[in-house]
Structures are given as structure tokens and as C-alpha cells.
Amino acid sequence: MNGKKLSFYLLLxxxxxxxxxxxxxxxxxxxxxxxxxRVSYGVYEFSLLHYQxxxxxxxxxxxxxxxxxxxxxxxxxxxxISFPVAWYIAKIAQGKNKNLMFLACLIPFWVSELxxxxxxxxxLRESGVISGFLQWAGLADAPVEMLYNDITVMxxxxxxxxxxxxxxxxxxxxxxxxxxxxxxxxxxxxxxxxLRTVIVPYAVPGIVSGCIVVFMLTLGNxxxxxxxGGKDSLWFTEQIFTQFITRFNWEQGAAFGVLLLCLSSxxxxxxxxxxxxxxxxxxxxxx
Amino acid sequence: xxxxxxxxxxxxxxxxxxxxxxxxxxxPAGSFFSILGPSGxxxxxxxxxxxxxxxxxxxxxxxxxxKMAGIPPNKRPVNMVFQHLxxxxxxxxxxxxxxxxxxxxxxxxxxxxxxxxxxERIDLPGIENKSVHxxxxxxxxxxxxxxxxxxEPDVLLLDEPLGALDLKLREQMKVExxxxxxxxxxxxxxxxxxxxxxxxxxxxxAVMNHGRFEQVGSPQSLYYQPNTAFVAGFVGNNNRIExxxxxxxxxxxxxxxxxxxxxxxxxxxxxLHSGQQVHLYIRPEAIHIRRDQNVTSENxxxxxxxxxxxxxxxxxxLVKDTESSQELTVSLPQTREFNDLTAGEMISLSWxxxxxxxxxxxxKSEP
Numbered sequence: 001m002n003g004k005k006l007s008f009y010l011l012l013x014x015x016x017x018x019x020x021x022x023x024x025x026x027x028x029x030x031x032x033x034x035x036x037x038r039v040s041y042g043v044y045e046f047s048l049l050h051y052q053x054x055x056x057x058x059x060x061x062x063x064x065x066x067x068x069x070x071x072x073x074x075x076x077x078x079x080x081i082s083f084p085v086a087w088y089i090a091k092i093a094q095g096k097n098k099n100l101m102f103l104a105c106l107i108p109f110w111v112s113e114l115x116x117x118x119x120x121x122x123x124l125r126e127s128g129v130i131s132g133f134l135q136w137a138g139l140a141d142a143p144v145e146m147l148y149n150d151i152t153v154m155x156x157x158x159x160x161x162x163x164x165x166x167x168x169x170x171x172x173x174x175x176x177x178x179x180x181x182x183x184x185x186x187x188x189x190x191x192x193x194x195l196r197t198v199i200v201p202y203a204v205p206g207i208v209s210g211c212i213v214v215f216m217l218t219l220g221n222x223x224x225x226x227x228x229g230g231k232d233s234l235w236f237t238e239q240i241f242t243q244f245i246t247r248f249n250w251e252q253g254a255a256f257g258v259l260l261l262c263l264s265s266x267x268x269x270x271x272x273x274x275x276x277x278x279x280x281x282x283x284x285x286x287x
Numbered sequence: 288x289x290x291x292x293x294x295x296x297x298x299x300x301x302x303x304x305x306x307x308x309x310x311x312x313x314x315p316a317g318s319f320f321s322i323l324g325p326s327g328x329x330x331x332x333x334x335x336x337x338x339x340x341x342x343x344x345x346x347x348x349x350x351x352x353x354k355m356a357g358i359p360p361n362k363r364p365v366n367m368v369f370q371h372l373x374x375x376x377x378x379x380x381x382x383x384x385x386x387x388x389x390x391x392x393x394x395x396x397x398x399x400x401x402x403x404x405x406x407e408r409i410d411l412p413g414i415e416n417k418s419v420h421x422x423x424x425x426x427x428x429x430x431x432x433x434x435x436x437x438x439e440p441d442v443l444l445l446d447e448p449l450g451a452l453d454l455k456l457r458e459q460m461k462v463e464x465x466x467x468x469x470x471x472x473x474x475x476x477x478x479x480x481x482x483x484x485x486x487x488x489x490x491x492x493a494v495m496n497h498g499r500f501e502q503v504g505s506p507q508s509l510y511y512q513p514n515t516a517f518v519a520g521f522v523g524n525n526n527r528i529e530x531x532x533x534x535x536x537x538x539x540x541x542x543x544x545x546x547x548x549x550x551x552x553x554x555x556x557x558x559l560h561s562g563q564q565v566h567l568y569i570r571p572e573a574i575h576i577r578r579d580q581n582v583t584s585e586n587x588x589x590x591x592x593x594x595x596x597x598x599x600x601x602x603x604x605l606v607k608d609t610e611s612s613q614e615l616t617v618s619l620p621q622t623r624e625f626n627d628l629t630a631g632e633m634i635s636l637s638w639x640x641x642x643x644x645x646x647x648x649x650x651k652s653e654p
Contacts, residue, residue, distance in 0.1 A: 177373060179371060179373040184375075185360045186339075186360045187361075187366065187386050187390060187435075188361045188391055190361060198377075201377040202377060
């Protein structure tokens with residue numbers, strides 16, 4: 001091995017070590033734990049019992065599907081809300097305004113997610129700011145509880161995900177030559193057809209990479225659904241937490257973890273197939 | 288008579304900046320019309336108003352006699368070829384060309400036939416399924432034009448589409464564009480800052496500066512009879528000599544240059560008076576060059592060759608007048624006679640009095 005090659009591998013080493021020791025190894029260990037059954041104190045046997053439990057217990061199964069559907073919905077909503085914002089930042093805002101708008105998207109992340117979510121709770125709870133305002137304005141005659149329902153969970157998820165959708169969209173849209181849009185109008189397109197036939201197809205790589213990131217973040221989110229949704233939020237990460245911490249059933253928790261990983265991989269793969277994008281394309285779109 | 292395109296006193300202002308200032312023009316059907324001007328002269332603004340991307344502050348635009356005020360770009364019978372062509376990268380060539388037809392709800396069968404036809408006419412048959420990046424620069428050019436012409440617009444607007452091509456291809460495309468225009472018979476309006484593009488292709492050229500038309504005419508008339516100092520300086524190369532009118536005899540003026548030489552020139556009637564500050568323009572290719580120093584001509588300079596700017600057929604010589612140190616650029620005839628010319632050699636220059644143009648010096652808009 002010559003010096004150049006050696007230095008290449010040495011530079012690569014921290015990354016390889018991180019990937020192997022902190023991600024690959026624990027995941028493999030999780031997989032191992034999920035495939036065993038405790039027969040007596042310190043004695044384990046290979047078993048598919050915990051996977052079987054998942055498929056036979058409707059609560060687990062329902063929570064799983066519900067989390068997936070809510071995450072897809074949250075991703076779609078985030079995309080719908082972020083697209084005009086990204087368009088404004090990329091194409092309409094100029095100079096200083098552009099930076100300010102970007103900063104506005106970033107500001108919520110200066111506060112930790114926990115504090116941010118408690119902030120939402122102060123606003124939305126029965127004795128909270130909005131409820132108080134509604135009563136003061138005479139629009140409600142009793143305290144209004146706005147926490148602990150799906151709409152609130154969805155709002156919180158979308159709010160947390162906005163930035164991760166806006167950034168890839170802005171960088172894709174910024175790369176688009178304005179004359180493409182003008183040419184489409186010039187050739188007879190109207191607002192709707194230009195959006196559908198030129199702008200969205202152009203932005204597909206950004207849309208896909210934003211959606212992947214947002215979907216994964218949402219699916220794996222724990223704080224927002226638990227705090228805003230309360231006991232009934234039925235988020236799958238909550239099930240995992242319960243298994244590990246409350247029930248101290250590591251085997252069941254590990255099985256759920258592996259299933260969640262499979263689910264997110266499957267949905268991302270489906271999304272890529274449907275949008276005819278390769279994973280590589282989507283991940284390099286903001287370069 | 289109705290014209291394909293008419294502008295009546297069109298003006299456009301951006302803040303304090305007058306981009307287009309009271310422009311009127313009339314373009315007959317089937318002609319190739321160029322708007323030539325330096326960057327920032329307002330030509331793109333004018334073109335965008337014709338296409339409908341912006342509205343004039345004053346004046347009106349008529350296409351085939353119909354007023355265009357308030358009609359958006361997608362409803363105007365004009366199409367535009369953009370500077371960077373703006374072919375849609377996510378569509379193949381067939382889809383690109385069919386885009387406008389599809390928006391006009393032309394049925395699929397007819398659409399396919401029209402696309403095949405227009406590709407045939409631009410000499411690129413059967414490339415419907417290629418993607419945009421598979422084409423060469425010149426092919427993209429033709430596809431961009433075909434995408435517009437397939438819609439049979441009354442007027443085709445072209446925004447410096449040759450700017451991005453390399454020199455050789457540009458020369459080729461000039462001829463190609465002119466042929467396409469003649470074959471389709473559509474009115475072309477072409478904007479450019481390249482005088483050679485404008486002159487080679489156009490029936491009529493408008494020279495634009497500071498938002499106004501300086502002169503509109505055939506390429507020949509712009510070249511031989513420039514109306515203003517700006518046109519004389521911008522269209523083709525020119526030597527400029529600054530001086531004062533010494534005397535006027537009939538149609539001939541005698542100019543004394545600031546460097547002390549005396550030149551005779553003809554001039555348009557009643558535009559000059561004695562003592563006026565003027566600029567005299569002589570084209571490099573209008574100057575005779577001789578090795579014989581004993582020439583008698585009305586305009587005559589003996590000079591020393593400063594340097595030779597060899598560029599094949601466009602070679603020029605920089606000559607410095609021995610008496611006044613005035614420098615002149617002279618075209619080098621490619622008749623072998625001067626092939627051995629070297630820097631430092633003494634030569635004589637002369638030109639006919641009708642070959643120079645004279646303009647009053649107080650015109651601020653010179654290039």
C-alpha cells in the first residue's frame with residue numbers, strides 16, 4: 001500500500017468506525033435480541049415469538065399502520081405547505097429578504113424540540129392562551145381543549161418538519177432557469193399547466209429528497225406525538241419505548257425496532273419507484 | 288396595409304431608468320428584422336413587451352393590426368426563442384415540440400404528425416425520442432425554433448439565441464437561421480449585440496441606444512450611410528478623428544484634426560458650420576494602403592507601421608501618422624502584395640472624400 005492510499009483510508013477511518021460501531025453493530029445486536037426468547041434467568045433460545053406477537057396482537061398492528069399513514073399524511077401536508085414557501089424564497093424574494101425568510105424557517109430549531117413542544121402545549125391546553133383568548137372574545141363560553149387529538153399531532157409534526165422540506169426544495173428550484181417557466185407560458189400554458197408540466201417535474205428530485213427526510217423524521221418522532229397526542233396518540237415509537245422501559249421487554253422492543261426499520265425502508269423504496277427516482281439522485285439533489 | 292407587428296410610441300420605465308423611450312416601428316409580413324444595440328440599451332425590455340411578459344407604460348403594440356394591451360403571453364400570437372433556449376430538460380424532443388400544441392388541445396394524432404413534419408423541415412427527422420442533452424448546440428437551437436414555429440405564430444421573437452454558441456457554429460447558424468426564416472416565411476424579430484449577426488441575416492436592422500432607435504434601415508444603409516455617430520461607431524469598425532470644421536466649400540468640408548492634419552469630406556446638407564467641433568469616421572477597409580510615398584490624394588497621410596494585427600482575412604495594420612502621431616487602423620488587403628509588411632515600415636494611406644462620415648461632436652451617445 002502506497003502513502004496516498006494509506007492516507008485515504010486513514011481519513012476515511014472515523015466515518016467507517018462511526019458507521020460500523022455506532023450504527024451497524026447496535027442494529028445487528030438489536031436484530032439478534034429480537035430473535036431470542038428468554039426461557040429462564042440468563043438463558044435464551046432462538047424464537048420468532050416476538051414477531052408473532054406483533055402480528056397477532058391487533059393493538060400493535062393498528063398502531064403500526066396508523067403511524068405509517070399519519071407519517072405519510074404529515075409528509076404530504078408538509079410538502080403542500082413548503083412548496084409555496086420554497087418557491088417564494090427561491091424565485092421571488094431578493095437578497096436580504098431571502099436570507100431573512102430562510103432564517104425564519106431555521107429559528108424554531110434554536111430551541112430544543114422538548115421546549116418547543118411544551119410551547120405548543122401552553123398555547124393549546126384547556127387553560128392555555130388560545131382557549132383563554134376565545135373565552136375573552138366571547139367565541140367560546142367554556143374552556144376549549146385543543147390538545148390530545150390527531151389534528152394537533154399533525155400540526156406539531158408538520159411544524160417540526162418544515163425546514164427539512166424547504167431546504168432541498170429551495171436548492172432545486174434555485175437551479176431552475178426562470179426562462180423555462182416563461183417559455184411554458186409563452187407556448188400557451190396557464191398557471192396550472194405550467195406548475196404541473198414544468199415546475200413540479202423539474203423539482204421532483206428536491207421533492208423526493210425532502211419527502212424521504214421528513215417521512216423518516218416523522219415516523220421516528222417520539223416527543224411530538226406523545227406530548228401533543230397524549231395517551232391516545234398511539235405512535236409506534238411509544239410502543240417501543242413502553243416495551244424497553246415500562247415492560248422491560250427488550251426482546252419485544254427490539255422486534256418492533258426492526259419492524260419499524262423495515263417499514264420505513266419499504267415506504268421509501270415504494271416512493272422512489274413511484275417517482276422514478278434513484279436513491280442516489282434524490283440524496284444528491286441539493287448539491 | 289397592416290403590418291405583422293407595429294409599435295406606436297412605446298415607452299417603459301423602471302424607477303428612474305428609462306429603458307425604452309418612445310419607440311415606433313412597423314414590420315411588414317415575412318421579414319427578418321433585427322434590433323441591434325449594446326447591452327443595457329433596452330432591447331430585451333422591448334422584446335419582453337412584445338412577448339407580453341411586461342406591459343408598456345405608454346404607447347401600444349399591435350400584432351396583425353390587433354391591439355395587444357392586456358393580453359397575456361399565452362394568448363398572444365407570438366412565440367419567443369430564449370437566450371438559453373429553455374428547452375424542457377424533463378421532456379424528450381417530441382414532447383418539447385408538442386408542448387404548445389398540447390396546450391392548444393390539438394388531438395394526439397395531428398400533434399404527432401405536426402411534430403414529425405416540423406422536425407423534417409429543420410432537417411432533424413426522427414429524433415422525437417431523444418432527450419435534450421443528447422443534442423449538439425446547433426441541434427438544440429433548431430429544436431427551440433421548431434418548438435415555436437410548429438404553433439405557426441404571426442411573429443417569432445429571438446433573444447440572442449446564438450450567444451452561447453462557439454464562433455464556428457455561430458457562423459453556421461447565421462446562415463441556417465436565415466434559411467429557416469425564408470423557408471417558413473414567418474416574421475422574425477431578432478435582438479442581438481453582435482452587428483455581424485444582425486447584418487448577415489436581416490432585411491431591416493434597427494440600431495438601438497439608450498432606449499431609442501438611432502436608425503432603422505437595411506444593413507447596407509446602416510453601414511454606408513450612418514445617420515448618427517453612434518451608428519457609425521457601433522456598426523462595423525471605424526477610425527474616429529476629432530477635429531474642427533475649418534471651411535466649407537460647396538458640399539465639401541475641410542476638417543482640421545486636433546492633431547493638426549487636414550482632411551476633406553462630403554457631408555449631409557446643412558448639418559455643419561465653420562468652427563464646429565466634429566468627429567470624422569473612416570472605415571479601416573475604405574483606406575488605401577501603398578508603399579509608394581509620393582501619392583497625391585485629397586486625404587493623404589504618410590505613416591509608420593506600428594504593429595500588424597494578423598487575423599487571416601480580417602487582418603489590420605495600426606499606422607501612426609509621422610507628423611501628428613494620430614493612429615489609424617487600416618485593413619490589410621490580402622492580395623499578397625503586403626504579406627511581407629513589417630512593423631516600422633513607412634507607408635502611405637489615402638481615402639476618397641466620400642468614404643468618410645462626419646458628425647457633430649456634442650453628441651453624448653457615442654460608443
